Structure formats: C-alpha cells, structure tokens
Amino acid sequence: MTRTPVNVTVTGAAGQIGYALLFRIASGHLLGPDVPVNLRLLEIPQGLKAAEGTAMELDDCAFPLLRDIEITDDANVGFAGANVALLVGARPRTKGMERGDLLSANGGIFKPQGKAINDNAADDIKVLVVGNPANTNALIAQAAAPDVPAERFTAMTRLDHNRAISQLAAKTGAAVSDIKKLTIWGNHSATQYPDIFHAEIAGKNAAELVNDEAWLGDTFIPTVAKRGAAIIEARGASSAASAANAAIDHVHTWVNGTAAGDWTSMGIPSDGSYGVPEGIISSFPVTTENGTYKIVQGLDINEFSRARIDASVKELTEERDAVRELGLI
Numbered sequence: 001m002t003r004t005p006v007n008v009t010v011t012g013a014a015g016q017i018g019y020a021l022l023f024r025i026a027s028g029h030l031l032g033p034d035v036p037v038n039l040r041l042l043e044i045p046q047g048l049k050a051a052e053g054t055a056m057e058l059d060d061c062a063f064p065l066l067r068d069i070e071i072t073d074d075a076n077v078g079f080a081g082a083n084v085a086l087l088v089g090a091r092p093r094t095k096g097m098e099r100g101d102l103l104s105a106n107g108g109i110f111k112p113q114g115k116a117i118n119d120n121a122a123d124d125i126k127v128l129v130v131g132n133p134a135n136t137n138a139l140i141a142q143a144a145a146p147d148v149p150a151e152r153f154t155a156m157t158r159l160d161h162n163r164a165i166s167q168l169a170a171k172t173g174a175a176v177s178d179i180k181k182l183t184i185w186g187n188h189s190a191t192q193y194p195d196i197f198h199a200e201i202a203g204k205n206a207a208e209l210v211n212d213e214a215w216l217g218d219t220f221i222p223t224v225a226k227r228g229a230a231i232i233e234a235r236g237a238s239s240a241a242s243a244a245n246a247a248i249d250h251v252h253t254w255v256n257g258t259a260a261g262d263w264t265s266m267g268i269p270s271d272g273s274y275g276v277p278e279g280i281i282s283s284f285p286v287t288t289e290n291g292t293y294k295i296v297q298g299l300d301i302n303e304f305s306r307a308r309i310d311a312s313v314k315e316l317t318e319e320r321d322a323v324r325e326l327g328l329i
C-alpha cells in the first residue's frame with residue numbers, strides 16, 4: 001500500500017543546520033524508512049536562491065521517499081498542510097545586542113510563524129523549535145497559535161541530552177547505547193541541568209558508578225551546558241550537523257516512541273510537574289508513545305538537582321516575563 005506523504009516544513013532551510021537536516025529527512029531518518037515526505041522550505045527572500053540550490057541537490061540524490069519540494073518565503077504557503085514543522089531559522093545575537101533586542105527580533109519571526117501554523121497547518125501538526133532562544137521562541141509561536149493544542153509546540157534539548165550521554169560514556173568507558181534515563185532539565189542555555197542521578201549505565205545507577213561529585217559539578221555539567229559555545233569557539237560557527245542530528249532524533253522519538261526502560265529529554269509546556277511553573281517551555285524527562293509524550297513522574301529530586309533545576313527555570317520565567325512585556329505572548 002502506498003502511504004500518503006507527510007508534509008515536513010523546515011524554516012531557515014538555506015542555513016547550515018538546514019543543509020545538514022534536509023538530506024536526512026529526505027532519506028527517511030526523520031519519520032522512518034517507509035514514510036514518504038513532501039518538503040516545504042521556508043526562507044526569507046535573501047535565502048531563497050540558496051534554498052533552490054539545496055533543492056537541486058536533493059533532486060540529484062533521487063531519494064525514493066522524497067515526493068515533492070516547495071520553496072517559499074510566504075509562511076502561509078510554507079506551513080500549508082504541515083504535519084511536522086522544524087523551526088530552525090532565527091535571528092542570531094549580534095554584537096552589542098541586548099537580550100531584550102534578541103527576544104524582540106525573534107518575536108518578529110516566531111509570532112507570525114505561529115499564526116501561520118495556526119491558520120494553515122494540518123490538525124496533527126507537531127512543532128519543534130530549534131532556533132535560539134529555542135524554549136522562549138517556542139512559547140512565542142505557541143501563544144500565536146491558540147487553535148493548536150499547546151503540547152504540540154516543543155523546543156530542542158535533545159542535542160544537550162546527546163552531549164551529556166557522550167560525556168558520560170567517555171568518563172565511564174561505557175558504550176553510549178548502555179546509557180539510559182538521562183535527563184536535561186530547564187532551558188537550552190548555559191543554565192540547563194544535565195541530571196545523571198536517575199541515569200543508568202548497563203542497568204546500574206550512573207551517579208553511584210561515577211561517585212565523583214566534583215567531576216559532576218566542575219566538569220560534566222559545565223562541559224555539557226557550555227558545549228554550544230565551545231563549538232562556536234572551535235569551528236567559528238555554531239553546531240550544525242549535531243544540531244540537525246538532534247532534531248532528527250527529537251522528532252523520530254516523538255513520532256515513533258521511546259524504548260522500554262528509557263526516556264528522552266524534550267522542551268515542552270510545563271504542566272506544573274516538579275515545581276516548574278505551568279506554561280513555560282522547559283526540558284523534562286519524557287516517554288513517548290503513539291505520537292504523544294508524557295513527563296516521567298515520581299522521580300526523587302535531591303538538593304543538588306533542585307537548586308540547578310530552579311536556577312534554569314528562573315531564567316525561563318524571566319524570559320517569559322520579558323516577552324510578555326514586549327507583547328509577544
């Protein structure tokens with residue numbers, strides 16, 4: 001039986017993450033090896049020509065699953081019938097820009113895109129915001145889409161989750177695939193908290209195995225939280241292939257489910273769990289099944305973790321208050 005293609009919209013398609021992302025979506029890594037896709041590339045006018053070049057290359061791959069590519073600078077066209085939207089294009093912070101300016105500039109992107117999703121996307125739309133500040137951009141888009149269930153707007157912390165697994169594997173000598181139940185809490189920023197207290201390595205508690213609070217506080221947490229900045233410093237550009245890979249992982253897990261005995265991290269609208277104020281888009285441990293996610297409940301949060309979760313959540317509430325003041329939500 002031929003499946004109906006899934007419409008996947010990618011904003012910022014001509015950017016560096018877009019370039020790393022589109023070929024993997026078209027080859028079946030986002031949704032599965034038997035799911036055909038239509039790609040909708042949304043760019044600003046200056047990005048259209050480069051997006052056309054990328055589309056030519058996509059054609060040249062002759063991907064069996066890629067049915068159609070449309071390139072546009074009109075958000076209403078770009079999100080028409082979208083089942084999955086990856087909001088990558090954002091306004092980067094430039095020299096001398098204050099945080100309020102950054103939030104305001106991104107409000108000018110994510111508010112109209114949220115409205116265009118509200119008015120044009122398919123009923124089952126799932127949104128992942130990658131463009132920074134991802135959590136608050138997701139909040140802005142969500143607020144502009146009152147007809148879309150709030151939980152369909154998510155922000156990417158899967159890159160942080162993958163970074164944390166990799167660091168933990170390097171420290172312990174374990175295989176990456178042996179590490180389960182790691183959690184990123186809070187914001188996709190330097191305040192995020194990668195939590196290994198519930199993580200397992202080949203079935204054993206990770207924090208007990210590591211048994212080194214100094215490494216945890218002085219090495220592991222800052223390495224993961226500041227990895228984005230370290231990559232910018234080393235590469236002269238922000239992470240692209242690893243960010244695209246995490247976006248693929250995020251949506252693939254959301255659609256296809258978490259494995260038994262494991263969970264993942266997603267930035268999602270808080271329902272008040274773990275004392276995180278309702279409504280802000282914060283990272284939590286989640287399990288997924290049949291295209292929906294649930295926050296893992298009942299985890300014991302020790303003092304070390306509580307202080308770090310609270311600090312990141314405080315930053316998120318401040319960002320929410322700032323965009324509220326700017327009239328963006």
Ligand SMILES: NC(=O)c1ccc[n+]([C@@H]2O[C@H](COP(=O)([O-])OP(=O)(O)OC[C@H]3O[C@@H](n4cnc5c(N)ncnc54)[C@H](O)[C@@H]3O)[C@@H](O)[C@H]2O)c1
Pocket residue numbers: 011012013014015016017018042043044046047088089090091092109129130131132133134156157159160188238239240243
């Ligand atoms: N959440 C994460 O883990 C994570 C990781 C890495 C990067 N990021 C963020 O992802 C974003 C994109 O990174 P990049 O390296 O691809 O940037 P980039 O500058 O290479 O590309 C961004 C693209 O977005 C386009 N764009 C700008 N405004 C747009 C709009 N209104 N509609 C459609 N397209 C628009 C630009 O023309 C450009 O082609 C940045 O905000 C970056 O900070 C997030």
Ligand SMILES: O=C(O)C[C@H](O)C(=O)O
Pocket residue numbers: 132159227228229231238239243
């Ligand atoms: O683009 C950035 O500022 C860094 C990025 O969010 C990352 O985590 O790699």
